[in-house]
Amino acid sequence: MKSVGALYLELIRWNRPAGWLLLLWPTLSALWVAAHGFPGWHLVAVFTLGTFLMRSAGCCVNDVADREFDRHVKRTAGRPVTTGAVSVKEALGLGALLALLAFGLVLTTNTVTIALSFAALAVTLIYPYAKRYVSMPQAVLGVAFSFGIPMAFAAVQSRVPLLAWVLLLGNLFWVIAYDTEYAMVDRDDDLKIGMKTSAITLGRFDVAGVMLSYLIFISIWAVALMNIAQSAIYFIAIGVAVLQALWHGWLIRKRQRDDCFRAFRLNHWLGFTVFAGIALSYAVR
DSSP states (O other): OOOOOHHHHHHHHTOOOOHHHHHHHHEEEEHHHHHHOOOOHHHHHHHHHHHHHHHHHHHHHHHHHTHHHHTTTTTTTTOOOHHTTTOHHHHHHHHHHHHHHHHHHHEEEEEEHHHHHHHHHHHHHHHHHHHOOOSSSHHHHHHHHTTTHHHHHHHHHSSSSHHHHHHHHHHOOOOOOHHHHHHHSSHHHHHHHHHHOOOHHGGGGHHHHHHHHHHHHHHHHHHHHHSSTHHHHHHHHHHHHHHHHHHHHHHTTTHHHHHHHHHHHHHHHHHHHHHHHHHHHHHHH
């Protein structure tokens, strides 16, 4: 029998870091852009730890909301809340604690960032239920997973410029791309239980939808940041990101479960590539 600690770690997906890295890289990218270079260790620590804590809290809320659905999905049937190994009360208590810890970090920034954190929390709580009513819940997740971008700008500049919202819009399409790959893994099960996902909504255009979403994401970020410190370095990174997106398209072309899941898990490298391009473009100026 697993210990309580092991069950809690399983609940927050401790052994699957790809999830919180997908949130981290665009957030750190925004920090670097907002600060025109290294933003200082304080903000790097706040947003790195905060991203991990909020993603973990989100997992707790999501598993409670989906516990009845998850038992019918092969990939999620063994989750601690679904099996009853962790109670709903325990999961919500852990999620609340993690969210409070994240809020404590936000309190070390400024008023604008603190205000935005409430909006970010609201979207995080809404997302698990969007899958019941919205045909493209991945778009709601896109907002939730991109909210670190305006918060990063607010923490550095005490305001949220138009550029932050443009980057959020672009990042939203990246989330749609990789979470549709994720949804393609569970499509058969989701159809049986009546869950709404982009993979189901797009139908036979799912692969095309994923690739179009990658194209929109990369295009928006490329154009929005074309004048950063060393644009040549950045555009090399963008080129590498394009190659990765094409590789993901190749993986999902036959819609095989394992290949779609592999494509999803590889996305954090695409995010890291873009971040590395931004960070290096400022480091060598």
